Amino acid sequence: MKKLRSILGNTGAVLTLALAVLAPFLLFGWFQAAIGAAHLRIDPTYSGGQISHVIDRANYRIVVNRPVPRRSPLQRIGPFVQVTWTPAASLPAHFSDDVDLDGDGTPDVRVAIDSQNLSVDVAPLNARYRPMHSQGVTSFSALIARVKDGLVVRIPL
Amino acid sequence: MTDRVLPTPRRSIGKSLLLTLPILLWSLLMFSRSMIEPGRAPKLAAAATLVFMVALFFQMMRTLETHRWRRYFFVALGFLFPVGFIWQLYALRGSMSIPVERMLSGDTPFCFLAIPMMILPAAVAGTVIFPGSILPTASNPHAIAAMVALWFAATLVLGKGWCSYGCFFGGIEEGFSAIPKKPRIRRLDPRWRWMPWAVLAAIVLLSAATLEPVYCMWLCPFKAVTEYPAVRSFETAVQMGIFITLFAGLVVVLPLLTKKRTQCSFLCPFGAFQSIFNKTGAFDIRLDQSKCTPCVLCEKACPTMSITPEAVAAGKPLMSCMKCGACVDACVRDAAVWHIKGTEVGASSERARLMYLYSAWAFAVMFGGSIIAGALEKLFGLMV
Numbered sequence: 001m002k003k004l005r006s007i008l009g010n011t012g013a014v015l016t017l018a019l020a021v022l023a024p025f026l027l028f029g030w031f032q033a034a035i036g037a038a039h040l041r042i043d044p045t046y047s048g049g050q051i052s053h054v055i056d057r058a059n060y061r062i063v064v065n066r067p068v069p070r071r072s073p074l075q076r077i078g079p080f081v082q083v084t085w086t087p088a089a090s091l092p093a094h095f096s097d098d099v100d101l102d103g104d105g106t107p108d109v110r111v112a113i114d115s116q117n118l119s120v121d122v123a124p125l126n127a128r129y130r131p132m133h134s135q136g137v138t139s140f141s142a143l144i145a146r147v148k149d150g151l152v153v154r155i156p157l
Numbered sequence: 158m159t160d161r162v163l164p165t166p167r168r169s170i171g172k173s174l175l176l177t178l179p180i181l182l183w184s185l186l187m188f189s190r191s192m193i194e195p196g197r198a199p200k201l202a203a204a205a206t207l208v209f210m211v212a213l214f215f216q217m218m219r220t221l222e223t224h225r226w227r228r229y230f231f232v233a234l235g236f237l238f239p240v241g242f243i244w245q246l247y248a249l250r251g252s253m254s255i256p257v258e259r260m261l262s263g264d265t266p267f268c269f270l271a272i273p274m275m276i277l278p279a280a281v282a283g284t285v286i287f288p289g290s291i292l293p294t295a296s297n298p299h300a301i302a303a304m305v306a307l308w309f310a311a312t313l314v315l316g317k318g319w320c321s322y323g324c325f326f327g328g329i330e331e332g333f334s335a336i337p338k339k340p341r342i343r344r345l346d347p348r349w350r351w352m353p354w355a356v357l358a359a360i361v362l363l364s365a366a367t368l369e370p371v372y373c374m375w376l377c378p379f380k381a382v383t384e385y386p387a388v389r390s391f392e393t394a395v396q397m398g399i400f401i402t403l404f405a406g407l408v409v410v411l412p413l414l415t416k417k418r419t420q421c422s423f424l425c426p427f428g429a430f431q432s433i434f435n436k437t438g439a440f441d442i443r444l445d446q447s448k449c450t451p452c453v454l455c456e457k458a459c460p461t462m463s464i465t466p467e468a469v470a471a472g473k474p475l476m477s478c479m480k481c482g483a484c485v486d487a488c489v490r491d492a493a494v495w496h497i498k499g500t501e502v503g504a505s506s507e508r509a510r511l512m513y514l515y516s517a518w519a520f521a522v523m524f525g526g527s528i529i530a531g532a533l534e535k536l537f538g539l540m541v
């Protein structure tokens with residue numbers, strides 16, 4: 001038994017050394033691929049959630065994400081829906097859009113954006129939504145921000 | 158200071174060089190890409206790092222001391238990591254603060270300290286509560302999958318030794334703890350050792366409940382020298398105040414007063430999490446009771462207070478031992494020894510030390526060495 005434990009211990013030590021040598025050539029790649037294949041996704045609080053539908057306008061597109069609900073009573077970030085106007089370069093300095101958030105074909109909110117000063121006013125056209133004014137980032141659930149090639153607005157629910 | 162009761166061992170130069178040869182070849186392999194990069198700065202940085210890492214390993218072989226030489230590498234890593242990281246942040250966005258816009262676009266570089274907080278939400282909901290990206294992108298090479306893969310491979314090799322050979326934060330407090338000759342505060346309440354476990358439990362549960370990486374947002378002292386949320390509100394100002402206070406207190410002032418790694422010992426939840434992997438590794442440190450007097454030199458030398466009278470009686474340090482080798486270097490009777498689990502204690506301690514050091518130093522050259530070389534390249538770039 002003592003000898004077996006000794007053999008197992010020494011085998012473990014040799015394996016550790018082998019793992020250290022293999023790490024940069026094989027292990028990192030394997031582990032990264034395994035994590036990539038685990039279908040993990042960034043929490044919608046940060047990513048904005050999955051895309052629900054896209055509304056085409058003459059010079060730009062409006063990407064509407066699915067609503068992100070509050071998933072825990074202790075969650076500080078409230079529920080919101082993320083809407084992205086893209087490409088940002090094609091947006092006028094001031095514009096207003098009636099946006100269908102739930103995809104039922106009728107507009108739910110009127111969004112007035114000052115894309116130069118990054119301010120937004122949201123007026124509800126449907127009782128399910130709340131008015132919002134945001135100058136830049138007010139909170140994670142109420143904001144207007146320039147992100148990559150778009151102008152992201154998060155409307156609190 | 159207790160005098161050494163056994164003659165100070167020293168290996169011959171020839172044998173030490175021979176034992177260093179594998180690390181020299183490994184280092185050449187690891188830095189070969191930097192050596193052929195255009196410009197003088199990358200070549201100089203790679204060459205300097207290679208010489209530094211190989212020379213330290215040679216000294217470990219020659220003097221049979223581990224902690225004394227490992228410490229130079231670890232402190233260099235700790236102080237050069239922020240240099241390279243902050244440099245990169247200024248080049249990318251002109252500031253150390255991370256604005257919400259970059260969080261929304263998934264551009265926050267992932268930090269291994271967030272790993273324990275991710276596990277529950279990832280297991281239950283399949284979501285990662287960190288504003289980064291799962292796979293590397295052009296704007297965020299430090300993606301979650303890449304960093305978790307690196308941590309996992311390192312953990313398989315090093316176990317809790319990550320805290321001595323891999324963690325780019327631990328070197329900062331190790332550097333401050335090395336400055337004074339003697340500690341001003343000698344007695345620390347041993348109950349503080351439970352604190353990292355309490356913090357770990359609290360942040361894992363709170364992060365799962367709030368779906369936010371609580372430690373990163375409220376408690377991480379190293380935000381003060383890396384990346385912090387842009388101060389745009391009272392809340393972010395409070396967070397910044399906490400980061401600076403914890404950094405100043407636990408990473409600078411207390412290590413200077415106690416000669417201990419106080420942030421690692423009293424706060425770091427990742428260190429507590431990593432302690433679990435001490436149980437899975439092939440190597441550990443043992444305290445041979447047949448040779449121990451006990452003189453408590455090992456207890457004094459341990460930077461994380463992992464050696465207690467109870468641990469000495471049990472013949473091994475607590476599971477928070479990070480295999481830095483300080484106790485082995487300090488022991489004048491060769492009672493503290495490196496050990497391969499399952500084998501007889503003290504029978505082949507130098508072989509155990511060599512096998513662990515080859516594994517740990519291979520990782521240190523590859524990971525820490527690249528960080529050191531990256532920072533040196535930026536500094537050399539200013540000069541040449």
